[in-house]
Amino acid sequence: MRESKGLGGPAGNDGKSFERPKQSAGVILKRLWTYLAGCRRLVALAIVISIASNLLALVGPKLSGYAVDALRPGQGQVDFEAVFFYAKWMLVAYLVSAALSYLLATLMVRIARDVVYRLRRDVFEHLMKLPVRFYDSHAIGDALSVLSYDIDTISTMLSTDLIQMMTNLLTVAGSFIMMLTISPLLFLPFLVTIPASILFTRYRARKVRPLYRDRSAALGALNGYAEEMTGGLETIRAYGRGNVFLHRFDAKNAQACEANYRADCFASMTGPSVGFINNLSLALVSTLGAVLYMAGWISLGSVSSFVLYSRKFSGPINEFANLFSELQSTLAAAERVFTLLDEPEEAPDAPDAQVLAPASVRGEVVLTGIDFGYSPDAPVLQGLNLRAKPGQTIAIVGPTGAGKTTIINLLMRFYDPLRGSITVDGHDIRHLTRASLRLAYSMVLQDTWLFTGTIYENLAYGKPGVTRQEVMNAARAAHIHRFILSLPQGYDTVLQDGGANISKGQRQLLTIARAMLLDAPMLILDEATSNVDTGTEQQIQKAMLTLMQGRTCFVIAHRLSTIQNADQILLLQNGRVAEQGTHQELLAKGGAYCALYRAQFEDSNAG
Numbered sequence: 001m002r003e004s005k006g007l008g009g010p011a012g013n014d015g016k017s018f019e020r021p022k023q024s025a026g027v028i029l030k031r032l033w034t035y036l037a038g039c040r041r042l043v044a045l046a047i048v049i050s051i052a053s054n055l056l057a058l059v060g061p062k063l064s065g066y067a068v069d070a071l072r073p074g075q076g077q078v079d080f081e082a083v084f085f086y087a088k089w090m091l092v093a094y095l096v097s098a099a100l101s102y103l104l105a106t107l108m109v110r111i112a113r114d115v116v117y118r119l120r121r122d123v124f125e126h127l128m129k130l131p132v133r134f135y136d137s138h139a140i141g142d143a144l145s146v147l148s149y150d151i152d153t154i155s156t157m158l159s160t161d162l163i164q165m166m167t168n169l170l171t172v173a174g175s176f177i178m179m180l181t182i183s184p185l186l187f188l189p190f191l192v193t194i195p196a197s198i199l200f201t202r203y204r205a206r207k208v209r210p211l212y213r214d215r216s217a218a219l220g221a222l223n224g225y226a227e228e229m230t231g232g233l234e235t236i237r238a239y240g241r242g243n244v245f246l247h248r249f250d251a252k253n254a255q256a257c258e259a260n261y262r263a264d265c266f267a268s269m270t271g272p273s274v275g276f277i278n279n280l281s282l283a284l285v286s287t288l289g290a291v292l293y294m295a296g297w298i299s300l301g302s303v304s305s306f307v308l309y310s311r312k313f314s315g316p317i318n319e320f321a322n323l324f325s326e327l328q329s330t331l332a333a334a335e336r337v338f339t340l341l342d343e344p345e346e347a348p349d350a351p352d353a354q355v356l357a358p359a360s361v362r363g364e365v366v367l368t369g370i371d372f373g374y375s376p377d378a379p380v381l382q383g384l385n386l387r388a389k390p391g392q393t394i395a396i397v398g399p400t401g402a403g404k405t406t407i408i409n410l411l412m413r414f415y416d417p418l419r420g421s422i423t424v425d426g427h428d429i430r431h432l433t434r435a436s437l438r439l440a441y442s443m444v445l446q447d448t449w450l451f452t453g454t455i456y457e458n459l460a461y462g463k464p465g466v467t468r469q470e471v472m473n474a475a476r477a478a479h480i481h482r483f484i485l486s487l488p489q490g491y492d493t494v495l496q497d498g499g500a501n502i503s504k505g506q507r508q509l510l511t512i513a514r515a516m517l518l519d520a521p522m523l524i525l526d527e528a529t530s531n532v533d534t535g536t537e538q539q540i541q542k543a544m545l546t547l548m549q550g551r552t553c554f555v556i557a558h559r560l561s562t563i564q565n566a567d568q569i570l571l572l573q574n575g576r577v578a579e580q581g582t583h584q585e586l587l588a589k590g591g592a593y594c595a596l597y598r599a600q601f602e603d604s605n606a607g
């Protein structure tokens with residue numbers, strides 16, 4: 001049983017990816033805008049700077065044209081004063097424009113930082129609020145891929161591509177106006193080439209976005225697999241199956257690389273194609289310009305300015321094609337982010353839900369006619385009835401897969417029963433707030449969950465405001481205080497990677513101490529099976545007995561020797577209660593429990 005997530009749920013899987021249902025580009029951009037709007041002042045400033053920088057850059061070709069005309073070609077005279085005058089102002093305009101561009105770049109990086117921070121926080125917060133059921137069908141690695149890769153893709157777009165888009169847009173618009181003021185006739189070739197570029201780019205964009213979507217999904221699946229496999233590294237090594245998983249990883253890796261290759265390859269064809277169309281327009285403009293100059297309709301300076309503007313005009317159109325590919329990649333990434341954010345959270349508490357105050361809980365838990373299955377066609381529990389009186393210990397036993405953990409999942413409301421009800425002190429738990437219900441239980445599970453932090457933080461995290469003395473008292477009661485003090489940093493020892501630097505038994509004792517500190521009126525215990533030595537096991541048993549005193553306890557028991565004093569023993573078989581009673585009653589009955597007990601007893605004697 002796992003403490004951190006879907007108890008009993010899969011640790012990772014090839015589950016659904018965050019790619020459906022599809023959202024239109026407009027909807028995605030609107031949602032991205034809501035994040036940008038969070039720093040609207042900076043965005044407004046960026047727009048103003050971008051306009052100023054572009055206007056200054058646009059002045060350059062005009063001044064250059066004046067400088068060319070000041071050479072008075074064909075008249076054998078050169079007005080050096082005027083040439084230097086225009087050259088000086090060109091220099092100033094380009095310098096200020098460059099400085100403003102630099103300012104704009106730093107501003108956009110800052111905007112991207114803020115947006116990414118909020119997006120990541122929202123995604124993580126949402127992941128924390130998703131129902132346990134969500135993780136039954138989605139790989140955690142895929143969710144983490146959204147958190148890192150997809151949000152990074154958005155960040156790149158905001159910090160670099162967006163400036164380029166803004167700049168390009170202004171340059172194109174500005175150059176267009178300037179070209180028209182110089183010579184509307186010379187603009188004619190663009191009337192053919194611009195629509196051709198636009199139509200081609202749109203066609204490619206429609207094709208490339210699904211490829212980017214596939215790329216994100218393949219990468220998510222790869223991350224999911226890697227996360228799952230690294231989680232089970234020891235088992236894989238123990239079974240010497242590393243090569244098998246390497247082959248599977250290879251297949252997923254190849255899929256991800258192929259998806260990446262196909263998306264990038266397809267996208268990279270757009271730029272050169274649009275570039276070719278635009279270069280064609282340049283050739284046409286130069287030819288037409290020469291003809292108009294020869295006919296005396298236009299000065300050489302104007303032709304030169306026009307050519308410079310037409311370069312400015314068509315350059316961004318080329319880049320637009322590349323940026324469009326980037327935009328498609330961003331849209332695919334943002335779509336995954338928003339699809340994840342759209343996953344429904346754990347259903348909210350009923351509007352009239354009551355708060356269960358831990359101090360007032362007596363601990364009477366009644367399950368009546370419970371039917372449950374993780375999917376409607378696969379029932380796990382059927383017609384389950386159980387009454388735990390305050391302070392009683394209920395032991396749940398049964399073969400693997402019988403549904404023991406499932407009962408805990410229902411008690412904690414990680415899932416709701418399909419039929420039947422569960423009450424605590426007479427309150428239907430569907431009419432209690434989930435937070436207060438869960439706080440009424442302490443859970444000590446086999447699969448301990450400790451986070452990277454000091455031992456003190458790990459013990460105290462369930463109970464904010466607890467004193468150091470209280471933490472130490474709980475550790476003493478759990479028989480782990482002396483061990484903690486024996487560590488060089490004592491309570492300030494940092495537990496790495498879920499407590500990988502201490503033993504399993506010590507981890508279990510720490511979680512018992514944590515449960516003691518929480519001091520909840522009810523308790524859920526999943527007995528340790530075989531991962532500790534006899535001495536530690538006795539220590540854990542002692543600590544658990546102390547913890548159980550005066551509380552209603554649900555114990556998932558694997559060794560029947562430890563539950564002989566339980567007030568009720570529930571033997572589950574195929575989702576039904578096969579037998580129910582005290583140890584003595586069940587032995588006297590001579591049924592399945594009796595047979596199971598004898599088998600274990602004989603086993604241990606034989607051992």
Ligand SMILES: Nc1ncnc2c1ncn2[C@@H]1O[C@H](COP(=O)(O)OP(=O)(O)OP(=O)(O)O)[C@@H](O)[C@H]1O
Pocket residue numbers: 001006007008009010136374375380398399400401402403404405406407
């Ligand atoms: N998250 C889940 N999604 C779908 N099916 C599940 C899920 N968790 C458990 N099951 C199925 O429900 C049944 C009961 O599982 P449960 O974990 O309650 O058994 P258990 O008695 O606790 O087993 P064990 O002693 O091995 O821990 C099993 O058939 C299991 O495959």
